[in-house]
Each structure stands twice: as C-alpha cells, then as structure tokens.
Amino acid sequence: MIYKVLYQESSYEVPVRERTKSLYIEAGSKKAVRRNLSDRNYNIEFIQELNESHLDYEKQDENFTTENV
Template sequence: MIYKVLYQERLIEVPVREKTQSLYVEASSEMEVRQMLAQRPYNIEFVLPVDGDYLEYEKQNENFKVENV
C-alpha cells in the first residue's frame, strides 16, 4: 500500500500548514512507514493510506513520486 506522509523538515518545528512537506512511501502498515522514516529528522504529522480514486488523484500531481526508503 502507498502512504502519504505529511511532515515538517525538522523535529523541533511546530507544525504550520504552509511549511508542511509531503512524501509517498510504499509499505505494509503505518507502523512500518514510521519505522522506515525514524532515522530522518522529520516531525511527522500524519501518515495517510492512499488508494483507489484518491491514489489516482495524487498520481496527477507533478510531484508524485513513491520513495524507496
């Protein structure tokens, strides 16, 4: 399954919508996504599963790229 991760670049940053970044990761669960990204200094806000029509919509975004973590 593909997950969309919304995060801040630095752990100490307070979540502000205008500074929120996103990336896409393929994993079997939300926990696996969080474990894969644990080494990065990200302040993870949300991990959202992306499938069906929502996935097709996200694929239309020019920044859509599934990362290999």
C-alpha cells in the first residue's frame, strides 16, 4: 500500500500550511510509516492511504517518487 505523508520538516516549528511538504511511502501500515520516519524529526500532520484513483492522480506530478519501508 502507498501512503501520502503530509509533514513539516521540523517538529519544533508551528505548522504553517504554506510550508507543508508531502512524501509517498510504500508500507504495510500507517504504524510502519511512522516507525520509518521517526528518525527524521518530522512533524507529521497526516498520513493518508491512497486508493488506486488517487494514486493515479498523484503520479501525474513530475516530482512523484515513493520510498519503500
């Protein structure tokens, strides 16, 4: 399953919408995603499981890449 993670780069800053970034991770569960990102000191706002149609939409972005857990 592929998950979209919305995050701020620093857990010490107040979340600001304009600085929210996203990344895509292939993992077995949301828990595995959080475990994999725990060493990066991100302020994770939201983890969304992508269905097939949403994933197809996201793949249209030229910067789309996924990480594997």
